[in-house]
Amino acid sequence: MASIAATTxxxxxxxxxxxxxAGDKSISHRYALLAALATGRSTIAQYSQGxxxxxxxxxxxxxxxxxxxxxxxxxxxxxxxxxxxxxxLRAPAAPLDARNSGTTMRLLSGVLAAHSFxxxxxxxxxxxxxxxxxxxxxxxxxxxxxxxxxxxxxLTIHGAALSGIWYRTEVPSAxxxxxxxxxxxxxxxxxxxxxxxxxxxxxxLALRAFGAIVESSGNTIELDGGQTLRGxxxxxxxxxxxxxxxxxxxxxxxxxxxxxxxxxLNPTRIALLDVxxxxxxxxxxxxxxxxxxxxSGRVRVRYGTLRSLTLGADQVPYLIDEIPALAAxxxxxxxxxxxGAAELRVKESDRISALVRGFQALGAxxxxxxxxxxxxxxxxxxxxxxxxxxxxxxAMAFAIAALGADSPSTISGADSVAISYPEFFSTLESLCxxxxxxxxxxxxxxxE
Numbered sequence: 001m002a003s004i005a006a007t008t009x010x011x012x013x014x015x016x017x018x019x020x021x022a023g024d025k026s027i028s029h030r031y032a033l034l035a036a037l038a039t040g041r042s043t044i045a046q047y048s049q050g051x052x053x054x055x056x057x058x059x060x061x062x063x064x065x066x067x068x069x070x071x072x073x074x075x076x077x078x079x080x081x082x083x084x085x086x087x088x089l090r091a092p093a094a095p096l097d098a099r100n101s102g103t104t105m106r107l108l109s110g111v112l113a114a115h116s117f118x119x120x121x122x123x124x125x126x127x128x129x130x131x132x133x134x135x136x137x138x139x140x141x142x143x144x145x146x147x148x149x150x151x152x153x154x155l156t157i158h159g160a161a162l163s164g165i166w167y168r169t170e171v172p173s174a175x176x177x178x179x180x181x182x183x184x185x186x187x188x189x190x191x192x193x194x195x196x197x198x199x200x201x202x203x204x205l206a207l208r209a210f211g212a213i214v215e216s217s218g219n220t221i222e223l224d225g226g227q228t229l230r231g232x233x234x235x236x237x238x239x240x241x242x243x244x245x246x247x248x249x250x251x252x253x254x255x256x257x258x259x260x261x262x263x264x265l266n267p268t269r270i271a272l273l274d275v276x277x278x279x280x281x282x283x284x285x286x287x288x289x290x291x292x293x294x295x296s297g298r299v300r301v302r303y304g305t306l307r308s309l310t311l312g313a314d315q316v317p318y319l320i321d322e323i324p325a326l327a328a329x330x331x332x333x334x335x336x337x338x339x340g341a342a343e344l345r346v347k348e349s350d351r352i353s354a355l356v357r358g359f360q361a362l363g364a365x366x367x368x369x370x371x372x373x374x375x376x377x378x379x380x381x382x383x384x385x386x387x388x389x390x391x392x393x394x395a396m397a398f399a400i401a402a403l404g405a406d407s408p409s410t411i412s413g414a415d416s417v418a419i420s421y422p423e424f425f426s427t428l429e430s431l432c433x434x435x436x437x438x439x440x441x442x443x444x445x446x447x448e
Contacts, residue, residue, distance in 0.1 A: 009408065015256045018260070021243055023237070025053055027202050034210045036084060063112075083231045086185065098153075101127070105153060109121065110139065111186075130153070135179045138183075144183075170196065177195060184225055185226075197314075199268070205292060237291075241322060247299065253403060263298070263299050279334055280334075282301070283301050310336075311337070311372075325396070335374075340372065358386035380404065383406055388413035395417050
């Protein structure tokens with residue numbers, strides 16, 4: 001999502017208050033796709049309001065799925081989807097546009113590969129640079145034929161009657177696992193995915209919530225093809241990857257105390273909380289409910305003495321989306337050394353290079369490696385202009401870092417937050433206390 005919009009963020013003395021979150025992006029994608037393959041109607045409350053999840057809905061509509069959206073104060077964005085059953089989508093009349101959403105493109109590829117028609121998946125300039133070979137390989141082994149240029153979008157998918165396979169992922173990726181499982185659900189025989197490193201398990205839980213039998217043992221997931229999914233009523237818990245930025249800010253700014261409500265607490269997604277506890281933060285979590293196998297509840301975070309953190313290849317897969325937030329925390333006075341994170345170079349941006357450039361522009365002491373970076377927060381940021389490179393997570397990370405700077409900072413490409421968290425800057429404004437050091441009475445972001 002290319003953008004030239006800029007937002008100014010002023011220093012804050014502390015952040016305090018409560019935050020309510022919209023639905024988790026990862027779970028929203030999966031519920032929508034499975035609802036389309038189910039029999040009967042599904043109602044999905046608290047669906048993510050980000051542009052990525054809207055792209056999934058629009059692509060499904062382009063493939064013949066009837067979708068209705070409503071909004072309310074109590075249930076947020078609610079989506080009603082009329083299921084078409086396994087292999088029941090219609091041939092799209094035009095290319096399906098995943099826009100900036102890699103999750104949409106990879107998971108939808110698994111769905112479409114089992115349909116006996118040809119479909120084309122396209123994306124924006126950023127998505128068109130991202131690797132799709134990791135999904136194409138297993139889907140072609142199952143029987144589909146996929147055309148691309150250098151294994152990057154656009155993808156032309158010639159669907160077929162698929163056969164289940166045993167597949168070991170080369171790169172730890174919940175998206176690859178999910179694409180294979182979605183294809184396997186619509187295949188003959190059994191599909192087995194063996195992960196090199198276990199990744200978030202939202203797809204397995206969602207499949208079970210829709211009535212499928214999925215077997216999991218260690219890093220291996222198995223399911224039989226042809227199982228009927230049943231529509232129903234679902235509630236998406238709040239997105240912990242969005243909450244990560246408030247967690248990082250509260251953990252890094254003295255005097256801060258933030259409570260986050262309705263946040264997903266799936267054990268495969270909460271490594272951030274444990275890592276920041278190691279970094280000195282005071283973090284309490286409470287599970288209030290569980291639905292569809294997904295626990296959710298409250299997280300309270302308070303400032304604690306900042307310590308140095310080191311993350312390696314064994315931890316990165318569990319924190320891949322939260323590393324920008326952790327970098328923001330480090331810039332507030334901590335220290336973060338990351339290796340084994342080369343996957344960040346093929347996200348919405350080259351997230352390592354863009355992260356390093358942005359933090360350097362704000363005055364941080366940060367060093368770039370081929371597979372990571374080292375950020376030392378031993379000196380206070382001076383403020384400046386940081387380019388988010390159209391990357392929503394970098395825009396939010398730079399905004400959090402700017403709260404601890406000496407002077408106001410400008411985040412260019414700030415409207416990219418709409419990809420996952422449209423309410424980010426209004427929430428930031430509600431939590432901030434103005435910094436007496438800055439001399440400003442307006443800690444909140446303002447358009448430029």
